[in-house]
Amino acid sequence: MALVLTEEQEMLRDSARGFLDEKAPVAALRKLRDTNDETGFSRDLWKEMAEMGWAGILVEEEFGGADFGFVGAGVIAEEMGRSLTASPFLSTSVLAATALRKIAGDAHRQEYLPKIAGGELIFALAVDETRKHGPAKTAMKAEKSGNGFKLSGDKTFVADGHVADKIIVAARSAGAPGEQDGLTLFLVDAQAKGISCERTQMVDSRNAARLNFDGVEATGDDVIGEVDGGYMALEGVLNAGRAGLAAEMSGSAQQAFKITADYLKERKQFGAEIGSFQALQHRAAHLYSEIELAKSAVLKALQDLDAFYGMAGPICSLAKAKAGEVAKLASQEAIQMHGGIGMTDEYDIGFYMKRIRVAQEMFGDPAFHADRLAQMRGY
Amino acid sequence: MSNLEAFRAEVKSWLEENCPEEMRDGAGGEENICWGGRNWTFQSEAQKIWLDRMAAKGWSVPAWPKEYGGGGLSKEEVKVLKAEMRAIGARSPLESFGIWMLGPALLKYGTHEQKLHFLPPITRGEIRWCQGYSEPNAGSDLASLQCKCEDKGDHWLVNGQKIWTSYADESDWIFVLVRTDPKATKHNGISFILIDMAAAGVSTKPIKLISGKSPFCETFFDDVKVPKEHGADVNAVVGDLNRGWDVAKYLLTHEREMISAGGGGLLGGRGLGEVAVSEIGLEHGKLADPMLRSKIAQAEIDGWAFLLTLERMKDEAKAGHGVGANSSMLKYYGTEFNKRRYELMMDTGGSDELEWEGERTRDGKLAKGWLRTKANSIEGGTSEVQLNIIAKRILALPGA
Numbered sequence: 001m002a003l004v005l006t007e008e009q010e011m012l013r014d015s016a017r018g019f020l021d022e023k024a025p026v027a028a029l030r031k032l033r034d035t036n037d038e039t040g041f042s043r044d045l046w047k048e049m050a051e052m053g054w055a056g057i058l059v060e061e062e063f064g065g066a067d068f069g070f071v072g073a074g075v076i077a078e079e080m081g082r083s084l085t086a087s088p089f090l091s092t093s094v095l096a097a098t099a100l101r102k103i104a105g106d107a108h109r110q111e112y113l114p115k116i117a118g119g120e121l122i123f124a125l126a127v128d129e130t131r132k133h134g135p136a137k138t139a140m141k142a143e144k145s146g147n148g149f150k151l152s153g154d155k156t157f158v159a160d161g162h163v164a165d166k167i168i169v170a171a172r173s174a175g176a177p178g179e180q181d182g183l184t185l186f187l188v189d190a191q192a193k194g195i196s197c198e199r200t201q202m203v204d205s206r207n208a209a210r211l212n213f214d215g216v217e218a219t220g221d222d223v224i225g226e227v228d229g230g231y232m233a234l235e236g237v238l239n240a241g242r243a244g245l246a247a248e249m250s251g252s253a254q255q256a257f258k259i260t261a262d263y264l265k266e267r268k269q270f271g272a273e274i275g276s277f278q279a280l281q282h283r284a285a286h287l288y289s290e291i292e293l294a295k296s297a298v299l300k301a302l303q304d305l306d307a308f309y310g311m312a313g314p315i316c317s318l319a320k321a322k323a324g325e326v327a328k329l330a331s332q333e334a335i336q337m338h339g340g341i342g343m344t345d346e347y348d349i350g351f352y353m354k355r356i357r358v359a360q361e362m363f364g365d366p367a368f369h370a371d372r373l374a375q376m377r378g379y
Numbered sequence: 380m381s382n383l384e385a386f387r388a389e390v391k392s393w394l395e396e397n398c399p400e401e402m403r404d405g406a407g408g409e410e411n412i413c414w415g416g417r418n419w420t421f422q423s424e425a426q427k428i429w430l431d432r433m434a435a436k437g438w439s440v441p442a443w444p445k446e447y448g449g450g451g452l453s454k455e456e457v458k459v460l461k462a463e464m465r466a467i468g469a470r471s472p473l474e475s476f477g478i479w480m481l482g483p484a485l486l487k488y489g490t491h492e493q494k495l496h497f498l499p500p501i502t503r504g505e506i507r508w509c510q511g512y513s514e515p516n517a518g519s520d521l522a523s524l525q526c527k528c529e530d531k532g533d534h535w536l537v538n539g540q541k542i543w544t545s546y547a548d549e550s551d552w553i554f555v556l557v558r559t560d561p562k563a564t565k566h567n568g569i570s571f572i573l574i575d576m577a578a579a580g581v582s583t584k585p586i587k588l589i590s591g592k593s594p595f596c597e598t599f600f601d602d603v604k605v606p607k608e609h610g611a612d613v614n615a616v617v618g619d620l621n622r623g624w625d626v627a628k629y630l631l632t633h634e635r636e637m638i639s640a641g642g643g644g645l646l647g648g649r650g651l652g653e654v655a656v657s658e659i660g661l662e663h664g665k666l667a668d669p670m671l672r673s674k675i676a677q678a679e680i681d682g683w684a685f686l687l688t689l690e691r692m693k694d695e696a697k698a699g700h701g702v703g704a705n706s707s708m709l710k711y712y713g714t715e716f717n718k719r720r721y722e723l724m725m726d727t728g729g730s731d732e733l734e735w736e737g738e739r740t741r742d743g744k745l746a747k748g749w750l751r752t753k754a755n756s757i758e759g760g761t762s763e764v765q766l767n768i769i770a771k772r773i774l775a776l777p778g779a
Contacts, residue, residue, distance in 0.1 A: 002694040002697065002698065003687065003690050003691040003694045004691065004694045004695055004698050261774055261776070264776055265775070265776065265777060272777070273776075273777040275770075275774075275776040275777050276776065276777040276778060278767070278770075280776075281766065281767065281770035281774075281776050282763065282766040282767075282770070284770060284774055284776065285708075285711075285765075285766040285767075285769035285770045285773075285774065286711075286766065288708065288769055288773060288774060289708045289711060289712045289769070292688055292705070292708060293681065293684040293685055293687075293688050293712070294684065295688075295691070296684055296687035296688040296690070296691045297683070297684040297687055299687075299691065300687050318680055318683055318684065321680050322680055322681070322684045325680075367673075369680075370673070370676040370677055370680060371676065373676060373679065373680065374652060374665070374666070374672060374675070374676040374679075375664075375665070377650060377652050377653070377679070378652065378653065378656060379652035379653070379655060379656045379661070379665065379666040379672060379675070
């Protein structure tokens with residue numbers, strides 16, 4: 001497959017960019033932050049996105065989705081990264097839609113996929129329990145109880161956790177923390193008895209939560225995938241999320257760089273545009289090169305998720321690691337090259353740095369993924 | 380069967396019949412290259428037979444037009460040929476600066492007579508060319524070159540010096556950038572001229588490099604008389620007089636694309652991690668040197684992303700978006716990456732790889748390769764020049 005967007009995907013990108021520029025620019029995120037909005041995104045806007053087919057971008061047509069594949073989802077994530085749009089796209093339309101489509105049984109799929117596509121339900125994926133990502137570290141207990149399970153433990157860094165209607169949670173039904181075997185995925189109601197939720201105000205002004213499960217009852221029907229054998233299935237879902245985040249960071253990096261390059265052409269010091277100084281030109285040119293590399297890795301990861309879903313682990317790690325490093329560099333260079341004005345809250349560039357910091361941490365930072373790649377390659 | 384598949388079948392059986400067994404060892408490497416030229420001594424009878432047969436078929440330079448000694452193959456057919464050659468481990472029959480550099484320049488800027496005169500001997504490996512660009516005082520600022528070329532009526536008179544002329548001491552002809560109009564602004568008085576190395580007044584002197592090898596020479600022109608025509612209507616100057624910079628720029632872009640398309644040598648050989656495991660070993664399932672492991676992992680990430688970028692740029696070019704100044708980005712990143720890769724190989728090799736002579740290191744093969752890479756980011760335009768080009772042409776940053 002050629003490593004370029006198809007015409008259809010390019011059209012999706014152009015329409016997404018137009019829509020987001022108009023309806024959800026950085027100013028919209030700023031407003032959500034300044035008004036301490038309790039939802040953390042605009043439900044009306046999410047409805048509109050659903051009507052355009054974004055919410056169901058990964059949902060089959062028979063369930064009312066657009067079925068545009070991971071490249072399509074990545075195109076939207078990238079555009080959202082450009083405009084720093086707050087929405088439940090990652091949690092619901094990428095993570096939950098992938099989990100339901102790839103792992104869940106018919107009953108779950110038929111019930112929930114149409115509601116995801118329709119923008120009617122918000123989902124959250126609860127995996128991490130400690131400050132650093134690591135699905136195998138899962139300690140949350142899933143104890144057998146009657147015909148079902150009782151879930152107990154804590155989850156952190158759960159995107160959209162405080163507004164979710166449904167939660168997909170990874171728990172340990174066997175084995176010990178650190179082991180891959182023994183994980184089971186459950187789909188539970190966010191209002192279920194025993195779940196308490198603390199919304200966490202994050203650096204990037206986007207939604208996250210800490211959840212506590214205190215003997216939450218789940219039946220066998222609430223299990224998605226295999227009991228005790230959920231690790232690989234979860235990895236697949238996480239890979240989709242990693243590629244989505246990588247695409248988002250690629251978009252954020254490109255936009256932060258564009259804002260910076262424009263500033264270099266405009267800002268004058270010592271009687272000249274600062275962009276005429278070679279010290280800055282070379283840094284900008286280097287950053288440009290790095291961004292091109294990140295774009296390539298991201299597109300390949302998305303294409304491989306579409307073509308070889310079960311084997312996309314390494315390429316998704318590559319994309320997440322590379323996009324994470326590059327986006328971080330882009331945000332750092334952006335502030336440094338802007339000078340003092342880059343440090344002001346009034347100026348947008350800081351929002352990019354904050355979002356990138358959060359996105360690169362979620363589901364494994366560049367070091368996590370570099371380590372994972374090294375392990376996969378036998379060193 | 381599609382035409383392409385029919386062609387593949389034809390190629391397969393032709394190669395099976397014509398490629399000598401000894402030329403099927405898949406040997407790459409500088410030491411196995413057949414460069415051709417008047418001074419060339421074939422390394423084996425098989426090397427000569429292989430070249431002669433491929434040249435007769437037009438496949439030593441398969442993409443060039445048939446009338447100029449090429450095979451007249453389409454891009455797709457060239458791909459098929461290369462793939463089938465790879466499949467049987469066939470060596471390249473011929474490599475040369477004539478193929479890589481002069482040929483593309485003549486095909487774009489040359490007259491029919493120039494092409495007819497100069498291209499076929501290149502495809503047959505009869506004439507070996509070298510490139511006279513840089514001068515002692517014209518490196519990164521190539522357009523400030525001073526090698527003088529005066530119009531003496533029936534001939535040109537050339538005086539000056541070139542440096543970093545690859546294999547000048549073994550070459551038959553040289554394509555040279557000379558100053559034909561000293562009064563014009565620096566880019567506008569340069570011409571691209573072809574000179575026989577056997578002409579009186581041309582001399583060369585090899586330059587010994589830090590790797591111990593001497594692939595480059597200094598080349599001197601001392602009152603060299605160059606005929607206006609190298610045959611009936613075969614002009615010595617390529618392109619318009621005083622417009623040689625256009626030709627040079629075109630070739631530099633072409634060269635950059637070639638350097639980057641090679642992936643800076645990333646495509647062959649074992650991975651850094653694999654080599655490190657065999658040399659340093661594992662501890663608890665991980666490379667025993669954790670700091671090195673981390674650096675290697677970072678490098679493998681960048682290397683992989685770079686290879687994908689080469690692929691993407693090729694696909695974008697196919698889709699009609701020109702690669703343009705992105706060839707500078709690829710040249711910059713690929714060569715810097717290759718240096719980093721060799722540094723890591725030297726880190727991995729430790730003191731064992733520091734033995735300059737002897738069987739164990741095959742006379743310091745890795746160390747010499749490592750030193751060689753230091754030129755990657757200098758030749759064909761330094762990294763700094765590439766960054767300048769990106770800043771100017773892609774980012775449209777203001778001029779200094």
